[in-house]
Amino acid sequence: MKSAFLEEALARGFFYQSTDLDGVDEYLSTNRGVGYIGFDATATSLHVGHMIPILLMRLFQKHGHKPLILVGGGTTKLGDPSFKNTARPLLTDEQIQDNIAGIKRCLMPFLKFGDDDAQILNNADWLEKLQYIPFLREIGRFFSVNRMISFDSVKSRLSDNNSLSFLEFNYMVLQGYDFYHLYKHHDCVIQFGGQDQWGNILNGTEFIHKILKKNAFGFTVPLLTTSDGVKMGKTANGAVWLCKDLLSPYDFWQFWRNTNDADVIRMLYLFTDLPIAEIKRMESIQGAELNAIKVMLADEVTSIVHGRETLCEIHNTAAMAFGGNCKELSESGAMPCYRVQRSAATSVSLIDIATEMGLCESRGDAKRLLRGNGMYINDKPVVDCFCLNSDMGDMVKFSCGKKKHILIIFE
Numbered sequence: 001m002k003s004a005f006l007e008e009a010l011a012r013g014f015f016y017q018s019t020d021l022d023g024v025d026e027y028l029s030t031n032r033g034v035g036y037i038g039f040d041a042t043a044t045s046l047h048v049g050h051m052i053p054i055l056l057m058r059l060f061q062k063h064g065h066k067p068l069i070l071v072g073g074g075t076t077k078l079g080d081p082s083f084k085n086t087a088r089p090l091l092t093d094e095q096i097q098d099n100i101a102g103i104k105r106c107l108m109p110f111l112k113f114g115d116d117d118a119q120i121l122n123n124a125d126w127l128e129k130l131q132y133i134p135f136l137r138e139i140g141r142f143f144s145v146n147r148m149i150s151f152d153s154v155k156s157r158l159s160d161n162n163s164l165s166f167l168e169f170n171y172m173v174l175q176g177y178d179f180y181h182l183y184k185h186h187d188c189v190i191q192f193g194g195q196d197q198w199g200n201i202l203n204g205t206e207f208i209h210k211i212l213k214k215n216a217f218g219f220t221v222p223l224l225t226t227s228d229g230v231k232m233g234k235t236a237n238g239a240v241w242l243c244k245d246l247l248s249p250y251d252f253w254q255f256w257r258n259t260n261d262a263d264v265i266r267m268l269y270l271f272t273d274l275p276i277a278e279i280k281r282m283e284s285i286q287g288a289e290l291n292a293i294k295v296m297l298a299d300e301v302t303s304i305v306h307g308r309e310t311l312c313e314i315h316n317t318a319a320m321a322f323g324g325n326c327k328e329l330s331e332s333g334a335m336p337c338y339r340v341q342r343s344a345a346t347s348v349s350l351i352d353i354a355t356e357m358g359l360c361e362s363r364g365d366a367k368r369l370l371r372g373n374g375m376y377i378n379d380k381p382v383v384d385c386f387c388l389n390s391d392m393g394d395m396v397k398f399s400c401g402k403k404k405h406i407l408i409i410f411e
Contacts, residue, residue: 002029005063011276012269014056016195019205019218027189027217028065035060035190035219036068036182038123038175040076042088044102045243048232048255052221052270053192058110060192061118068188069107070178071100073124078171080200106242109305121186123178130177142210143173143203151199172203179204183216195220227262242305249306253314256298261290264297272300312358316403338398342410345388350375350398353388353408359400366400374401 001007003025009015018024037053057067076096079088104120111118182188191201201218208216224232240255241247259267268279282293299311315336338357340348351366360366369375375382376399395409
């Protein structure tokens with residue numbers, strides 16, 4: 001690939017199919033590209049199934065291009081019929097506005113927003129101004145019903161004799177019009193989306209070519225599945241939401257910590273900002289050592305979505321869930337570790353460890369905590385002991401207060 005963005009996108013596994021990959025490559029190698037993804041406002045939060053296209057746009061911006069995020073204030077009122085057995089429930093205007101506000105909050109950690117950076121647009125701003133008869137005459141004549149019902153996304157609905165309402169059928173036309181509007185008014189040449197959006201994306205690229213005699217491109221990403229083909233992103237308790245009001249940062253972290261062994265490296269490529277070369281070095285790791293890689297995955301994804309400052313509390317909560325068993329904590333990777341040579345143990349100060357590992361804000365805080373019997377070794381208060389003891393065993397749990405813990409491992 002000539003385009004650095006495409007080079008990295010393909011290497012990380014973001015690519016499923018494109019209307020013209022060589023054309024996309026040529027365009028992005030010679031232009032600051034503008035591309036968009038769209039989300040209908042069907043819930044107050046996005047979930048992990050949305051993260052692959054969002055992170056693709058994050059990568060798009062990293063390489064100097066401009067992402068547009070389109071929220072479907074207008075199209076949500078119709079409902080996307082793609083691969084759905086039944087029509088979606090119709091939402092009120094108030095529900096749609098609440099959902100849009102929640103989606104915007106979810107997007108903030110991923111991209112840099114501004115007039116010359118990423119932008120969030122709402123298709124209600126132009127779709128609700130359309131007049132029905134002029135729209136049918138000027139736009140509708142470019143869409144072939146034969147072509148639209150040939151897409152798998154529609155055929156799957158019709159083949160089971162499920163009703164497809166005229167309201168839903170118009171969704172494909174309006175999404176195609178969205179791409180045309182963004183092309184015309186925002187110089188947007190690429191639509192990104194999940195592989196299930198292929199038919200909708202083709203409607204847009206073909207419409208732009210017919211009405212403007214210009215080329216536009218579609219680029220889809222794979223749906224999020226595990227190595228055995230199961231759709232990923234659901235738990236026993238429901239969807240893995242990005243909004244902390246619907247799913248706590250700890251539960252979000254645990255979802256990634258519990259990734260199957262066969263999936264963890266692929267998830268590092270897709271869901272983290274770690275360099276490709278660094279991930280490649282981990283590909284040969286197997287067995288129990290993968291636990292530390294899973295913690296790294298959980299840490300990196302959680303840092304993007306909820307901020308790195310949440311990790312300390314998450315690690316401590318995870319540590320407490322293991323009941324303080326040092327061996328389990330070490331093998332699980334749930335608790336940060338401090339390693340020390342056994343021969344040098346008696347010269348290593350607990351105050352230094354507490355400060356260096358961020359358990360205390362300063363040496364003064366650490367000294368006051370120690371004097372007040374607020375430091376613990378294996379849950380027992382430290383009394384008259386300021387340095388490590390090499391006779392403590394292979395590892396100990398060191399705590400500052402009741403909520404901050406690390407493992408000290410003797411080597």
